Amino acid sequence: MKALPLVVVMVLVASPVLGAAGPADGATHSMAPDETELAQVASPSNETIHVLDIPSSELARSTVEAHHVDLGPSLDFSALGASGQIQTGASIERIESATDDSTRQQLILDELNTIEQRAIALQSAQRSAIERFNADDITARDLLIELARIDAEARALDERRVALREITSETPDFSISSGRLAALERELDTFTGPVRTHAVSVVTGQSDAARFSVRTSETGFVLSVVTDGEYVREAYRADLRNRDQNTVSYEEALDIVAENYPTIYSNRAAQNGTNVISAGDSHRVQINYRDGQLTAYVDSGTGRVFKESQTRPLESITTRDNASGVRDGLALTVDRTYPGGPLRIQLNESETGDPVDANVTIGLEASQESTLLGHTGSDGTIWTVSPSASYTVTVIRGNSAVVLTTSPTPMPYVGENATDTENGTSATVTSTPTESTESTELTGSAGSVSTASRAGPQAPTGGG
Incomplete structure (x- = not known):
């Protein structure tokens, strides 16, 4: 779809939505959709929210693992933060102490060159971390911590x-190209994301343990997590960049995002719903919409979205595709989603519909091992991120257990991979009571459903 007619306004101060970006950091465009049209738009809750991800043919590795506070990395992040502040302070003090304007100007340029060189080094470090993970030389935990470390340094x-931009403005008869500063900002953006930020919060003990989905290709990755009532994801695809060309305008970048994320775009907020910042070899398009926020980066050479972050409140997420099983008065429902997507598990009394609080475990069907997710709580609900392959959910209450095996839904890709059906839609459900030996065949909305029994339930053991 094409972007709707928009009123373009040049923003001359930092936008509260975009954070620290200032007037020297490139062209910023704030857009508002037609309010009449917005009134006719339905809620996106039951519509497809497309995502940037890795095609199944290019997927190298995928894991979903719990991560928690870790003293070693925690100390490293603390040291990294302190070191960055010290280096910045020392750089600015050295510049301000220059004996003449010529020396001051040269020191500013030297510091800017140093940042640009570090950005190149971070690109290499990120690529190396992905390669080592794909080669099984490091674990998913190691990869996540390395990506988080790169994020913190960026x-x-x-x-x-x-700080250099500000001190430059105070230097007589001297300036640095705003385009150069903005291009550097966009490049540093390449290494940051909300999931990596949350990973730092987890390993440093500022947030509770969380399950992170990690998916990689040869040169890219996708991270996702459920935390604080939100589903958060970020993706980076180096293979969709071409730094040798610069042919896409900011208007075209907005059209590209509108076509790739039609549901999000059609539900953008009436005020400050869309912001575009164009600098260097990419365009950053940020959309605030009724049920979340999207930040998409469009490469100026390929005209493709190569980086994405999304945040969506869990309360806004529903699904039309679920697997369910009923046994011994318990009704277990899994709202199926795509690999790495927001997975909702619901447990209720089958007759009354009242929510049930019980422990829940999940594990890959192929591994025969499970890990404890937690308990469903007073509302009978627990959220996590979906594995990338068939998985088994087990709920035990007293002497009864419900075991449900199902698989992810197809990935709702953006762009050229939108028709890639990565996963099937069949599901198998097994409900296991503690007494009785009868077996019944049923048909469910997600495919073949069966109920069976055995002498007694066996809780799955810990694992990945």
């Missing part, structure tokens, strides 16, 4: 970039 470098 943010520290951007703070130094902003």
